[in-house]
Amino acid sequence: MLPTRVRCLVLLLSLCTPPATGHLPRHMDTLVQIVEALEATNATEDLAGGAPELGRALGGGGTPLLRAVLGVPPGVPPGVPPALDPEQRALLAELLHPEAPERGVVLAPDGSTVAVAPLLAGLEVGLKRAATPAPATAATPAPVDPLYAVTLAEALGTSYLLARANGSRATLGPDGCWDDVEDPQVFTLAGPPSPVPDAVANGAMDGVLLGARLAEEPAPLAVLLRSYYYAGAAGERAPSSFRRGRFGARTAPEKLEEEVAAALRLLRVLPATRSLLEDVGDEEVAAVARRAARDFMDAYVECPAVVPRCMWGARPYRGTPSALKPPLPFVYIHHTYEPGAPCRTFAACAGAMRAMQRFHQDARGWDDIGYSFVVGSDGYLYEGRGWRWVGAHTRGYNRRGYGVGYVGDYTASPPDAHALALVRDAFLPCAVRAGRLRPDYALRGHRQMGRTECPGDSLFREIETWRGFQASGAASSAPVHSET
Structure with missing residues (x-):
């Protein structure tokens, strides 16, 4: 019964894809421009979650867990459509609720690919925490940390539940490549997708890091995104290229395990997903969370990112x-x-x-x-x-x-x-x-x-100071410039 129920959960968490988005580059520049336009509207003034909450309303409201944790966004105010042109609005809707994971991503200036939905969800949490220093979590028997629940924990727990039901399914990854890094339009995954491909991992870690920063130091989102994803004036590294180390410094494996387990327990009691997970017991939840947290930290924190050919x-x-x-x-x-x-x-x-x-x-x-x-x-x-x-x-x-x-x-x-x-x-x-x-x-x-x-x-x-260094070598007198 479990495989069918978990497959149903994955389908429930997916929403329909909006119409084609034209030819806007799927680049962080485009997302920043959309966020900037949303921030400029009066519609965000009464929203604690600011532009991300308004974007979620435009995109359909989010998954059942996201709605439970952050609330159902209000209807789209009448003044918002003019703030975004039709291509921007269609692109935002697809980025937030893609039919396939490769359609919900943008290319960042540091060369990494970032899923937009977990990134904006983390920003919304940060803004709401800044507006209300001690925000309430979901009113359920399974409290969660909203910052992790809406960025990473739900997708990670779902991925490992599905793998537990069907061991042949990928749990993390893969990465992929863009058709054109100057004018990115099509992102192609390097293999079968999991619910947490590399782009979702990047977007989730960024959502946690930037959401936490916003909660402490509120700032215009467009300014925050530019300062995070873009290299400095002197050509130094973009802060986003430090995401793995910074996420690891903030998030112990035990913390991530705790949040994945909390997200699964919350899914088990939400009306929209209760029947789909009713056969998943506490021991199974704990085992799934433990393995998911361990594997994620190994793949995306302990190990370095490799830019493919x-x-x-x-x-x-x-x-x-x-x-x-x-x-x-x-x-x-x-x-x-x-x-x-x-x-x-x-x-x-x-x-x-x-x-x-x-x-x-x-x-x-x-x-x-x-x-x-x-x-x-x-x-x-x-x-x-x-x-x-x-x-x-x-x-x-x-x-x-x-x-x-x-x-x-x-x-x-x-x-x-x-x-x-x-x-x-x-x-x-x-x-x-x-x-x-x-x-x-x-x-x-x-x-x-x-x-x-x-x-x-x-x-x-x-x-010479590194582990494994071997002082002796078989130096050759032959030239070194050879294919063999």
Whole structure:
């Protein structure tokens, strides 16, 4: 009985898709403009939830849990339609209640894809908390923290209930790619969707972080969104690129587990969903919440985000790639030397990736960019040949390990502390847990394996202190610039 009931729940939580939205770019810029227009109307003056609550009214009101926690939004005031043109209104409605998860997202300037519904729900909670310092939660036997309930807990609990009923179903992910990062229109998922694809995870974490900030320091939403998603004037990282670390600092696994369990108990007593979950007992709720919280924190907090090839504009691989056989025993650390400066924005890092691939393919005659992964100073790893394929990074040893290159010349000074931690504290342990890298892996600098100064004196001194560093190396007298 449970599989049918949970499938019914997923259907109930979905709403119909509005008409086609024309050709507005599905970019954070467009969402900010919509929010700005809503904030400019008089219709938000009597709404504690401000523009997000008005947007929810335009979009259909939200899921049963969201309505229980935040209330049913008022009818759309007559003055609102002129504030948004028909394309903006249709797009907002689809973003808040998409037929498929890939239709409810926008592209952020940092290169991440963000689901709009959990983001705006978190902002609404923040505004209501600011207006009423101690807001009441839902009047039910299952109290919840509204900030988590409307952003992440409902989707996460639903995802793992469905997986428990049908073990073959995905619980988290996947990521995906846009057709055009300059004028994004179509987002395509990389595999079968779960209720919590990467974009929903991003939107939910952002909703928690920005909602909490609004509760403490109310601000115009358009200003808040611009300050969060956009790089600074000096080209430094966008604050959104820190979302994983900041969410982890705010949210212990035990807190997330508690909120997922509370959301499921609330769904079990709400009139709209009571019959669908009446056979799910307390023990099952606790087990689902425990696993969901553990997996989410591992995937989206402990492990780093990896920008896929299609997002940085990779050319196709030339020829037929050779498969790696994980878990591999080695990791080889490089610096790119050229480009010689760190990249601190998505645009700069994507451009560096394309430049390196052109050089490796056209000047060196290689099949593809040589590195397995490349580290930007924008907070992200970039997929080169990735986990599956033999690279061209360390001659004679490409089949034995992954080549990880830092964008920049690190002869005189090391990469940013955040970029070092991205590999040392996140990428390497996650690779071990995922079975990509052996637990007893050895880490070496490129110079230990051939005639080169790579990865630069300063970076090499840094990696000498890392777990797994192996001082001995089989340095070769052969040139290092080779595909094999």
